[in-house]
Amino acid sequence: MKLTTIYTSNIPIDCHILKGRLESEGIQAFIYDENLVWVNPFDAVAIGGVKLKVPEEQAEKARQVLNSISEHKLTDSSGSYDIDEALEKAIKKQNEIFRIKSLLRKKSTLPDNADEIQSEVLTKPEIEKILAEEAEFKKLDKKEFSFSWKEFWGELLDFDGNVFGYLRQKPVEYYQEKELVERFGISSKDDVLRVICPNCQSTNVSFGYATDDKWDVLYLILSFLTTSPFPLIRKNYHCFDCGHSFKLEHKSSKQQS
Template sequence: MTKLITVYSSNIPIDCHILKGRLETEGISSYIYDENLIWVHPFKAVAIGGVKLKVPSDKFLHCQKIIDLTSQGKLFDDTGEYHIAEILNNEINRQNEILSIKSKIRNDSSLIDKITFNDSKLIEQIDTQELLKNERDFLELSNKKFEFTWKQFFYELFDFDRSVFKYFRTKPVEYYIEKEIVENYINQKESKRIANCPNCGSDNTSFGHAIDFKWDILYLILSLLIAPLFPIRKKNHCFDCGNDFK
């Protein structure tokens, strides 16, 4: 029988659960001890040595290395060690590139047969095939319309156990989730677009409510009707020279 050894302990049970999940991704079984006692009597955590994460004795050194590197923000595999932040940034850039390609295809569906991935260093060949397949499925679903024939109407009319609402679900939930993700990416990209100030040429600008109070008659009337005592005009503002511009 393999003996269990404590590889990590903490007064906060969630810390052990996070590391337990990390070890399980490596295929290592781990067990948490004294968790229930800590939840019931949290002030006894120090007295009993906290919540304990235990692993088989033959996996102890490997688990200790995983935990030590995790605390340093690193991971490792057969190829060596690497920083978690670097991997996350690469994945963020990869997802942004995928979303950029999707947004182009959604804007012009003819690009689906013309777009190339030769210059991409983040998207692998297998991913490009899946991406294009998903986009073809998305375009096919986007063209799908609600249909309800008279034959279906009479069929549903005399069948009380069925529901007519299924005919309104022309597209699956995944379609709307995918659509919303790409639309949010496009809107976020548009909102982050930087405009140079025409007065000083600075790019230290931001789009929002204008702070130059130009009290023309139309603007004053709209302000009083829609947002009293609050400026409704939105413009780009330069933080270097203070200029507001469209």
């Protein structure tokens, strides 16, 4: 198999990114001289940089893919699309999905069919899919934890079992989906409370499982009883700008936007 070079770069990661893109199009791609550049980066120019090679018979198709990337376009079997336009449509479509889900969750019952939901962005099959997802969400939302000591200790003593799966009645995806829909539409112009980091005054703050001071006596007792590290239970606010973790102080850490 004869190979031909279609791209060179002094930065190896560039070739790896393009290699993945070519392979997604069914094109075989190989990277040459990568190790030489990693070991001696100052010699990259002298050795011609890292080289991305493809089979000679696939070179023309590979060049077309690279050209579409340089022109900021996406190409598939249906044609060529501007990346910005495609992204804008995708965002608009996702916002419409969140809008419909947000409205459906405010109602006690779901519509009987997709025709009852009006949307200029989504097709009928896409709305039907949303209804099916919401029906499953409402089932999980009503699911409550039922505790049985017999079942609990049975799971705990069964080393092939999953005691934490017994405690966790709802999948992680349920909580992720719930938070995304609940946060939909919230912006800086809305009348909502925003948390401010007391250390750097940043608003890039999120509430979740503690990254600092996450263990205490209760955690150790629960870990001892379950004979394994207990899932993290302590939560607080964490600033992603300065890394500071803190508890919310209503007088100084909240302000209305």
